[in-house]
Amino acid sequence: MRKNESVSEVVLDAILSSTWRDPGPAALRQILGESLDLPDLELFSTEEAMEQVKNQVESGGYVDDPEFCMVRSSSAVLPTDNRLVFDRAMFIAGSVDPGDDVFIVVDGNTVKAFDWRKAAPDRWVEVGSVDELVEAIASVGG
Numbered sequence: 001m002r003k004n005e006s007v008s009e010v011v012l013d014a015i016l017s018s019t020w021r022d023p024g025p026a027a028l029r030q031i032l033g034e035s036l037d038l039p040d041l042e043l044f045s046t047e048e049a050m051e052q053v054k055n056q057v058e059s060g061g062y063v064d065d066p067e068f069c070m071v072r073s074s075s076a077v078l079p080t081d082n083r084l085v086f087d088r089a090m091f092i093a094g095s096v097d098p099g100d101d102v103f104i105v106v107d108g109n110t111v112k113a114f115d116w117r118k119a120a121p122d123r124w125v126e127v128g129s130v131d132e133l134v135e136a137i138a139s140v141g142g
Contacts, residue, residue: 008090008106010130012047019138021045025096031136032104032127036113039100043093043137053091057103068101068114069121082122084112106130 014020023031025040032038044050062068069083084105092111093104103114105124111133112124127133 008109008130010109010134011090011092011106014134014138015045015047019134021137023137023140027140028093031133031140032111032113036115036125036127037117038113039102040096041093041102041104042096043104044091050091053094053103054089057091058086062101067120067123069123082124084124 011020020043022028022043022045025042028041028043029036029038032041044053057063063070063072063086070086070089071083072086074085074088084107088107090106091103092106095102101114102116104127105112105114109130111127111130113127115123115125118125
């Protein structure tokens with residue numbers, strides 16, 4: 001059993017097998033979808049880095065700020081709600097420039113991107129599956 005059961009085994013396996021590597025901002029933007037108009041992002045390379053960013057998001061007050069569309073528990077999410085359940089999210093990438101405040105997360109087997117262009121509470125946009133993301137990252141030369 002892993003230290004944190006809520007994280008995606010697919011991502012952890014990719015980290016261990018060295019297929020999980022930051023392809024660079026341009027390639028990551030293309031993998032996630034050009035229609036999102038994402039800033040330069042960094043893919044976090046270790047589980048520790050992912051946990052550190054998650055802790056920073058929590059301690060920075062993002063979870064309790066309605067603009068970031070996160071809740072702490074799934075019991076706070078309505079069926080038509082697109083807010084992110086923080087406790088089950090794995091933060092896998094984030095904006096390079098401070099102040100851009102854009103994150104990419106894994107929620108179950110779904111990859112979600114934070115999109116400032118959407119109205120709250122619908123700023124977390126599904127961009128694909130974890131399997132598709134890992135495959136796309138592995139296919140980029142590194």
